Amino acid sequence: MANILVVDDEMGIRELLSEILGDEGHVVTTAEDANHAREIRLSGAPDLVLLDIWMPDIDGVTLLKEWQRDGLLTMPVIMMSGHATIDTAVEATRIGAMNFLEKPISLQKLLKTVQQGLSRGSDHARGSLISQSMRGMGLQEKMDLTPVTHTLNGNGKSFNGALQATSFGSSENDFRVSFELPLREARDAFERAYFEHHLVREGGSMTRVAERTGLERTHLYRKLKQLGVESSKGPKKASE
Secondary structure (H helix, E strand, C coil): CEEEEEEECCHHHHHHHHHHHHHHEEEEEHHHHHHHHHHHCCCCCCCCEEEEEECCCCCCCHHHHHHHHHCCCCCCCEEEEECCCHHHHHHHHHCCEEEEEECCHHHHHHHHHHHHHHHHHHHHHHHHHHHHHHHHHCCCCCCCCCCCCCCCCCCCEEECCCCCCCECCCCCCEEECCCCCCCHHHHHHHHHHHHHHHHHCCCCCCHHHHHHHHHCCCHHHHHHHHHHHCCCCCCCCCCC
């Protein structure tokens, strides 16, 4: 779940994007113009901004320049427009925009671009989160920093190519995530094993898995469906 700011002077666009992104589990804040977007940004940085280029009074590129100038461009910004020229899109990218969406925006393109933006914007934070999750799962990490072999589990497994793959091991399962995978696929592989681990550990109890992982049950069900994880892992415990 991410906090996403949608800046567009068209109410229909704001409502549509809010509904789509809300269904994906994100918290969406909207602004109808640059002044409102300024106020929201000053109260805290969202995880991602969808910013329309053509708006009355102050256009999106001008606002982007302002954030860049004032050191407030700390989050990924995706520009949107149905009338922008290639030069405008290039200028926005040069200033610091991550990507550009042309209206009308297709659902597939929107979700893919938003996911890419969130992945890029939270790489560092995600690395810390994965480390914490590994410790919470009882995974042990041991790294041989030679250029040839990289061992990364308590079972002593090793493999050639320190920059090619990472193996995770636990008492329940082992799996390998290749460094050659796109970030989203590598993250999904980790999350899939993470939730399968907790489903087995909690005997398939969605209530206890939700408590253990810190997710609302509705979000947990959606996440498992997205990852293709069966929500009944292992036998139910006698207490259920």
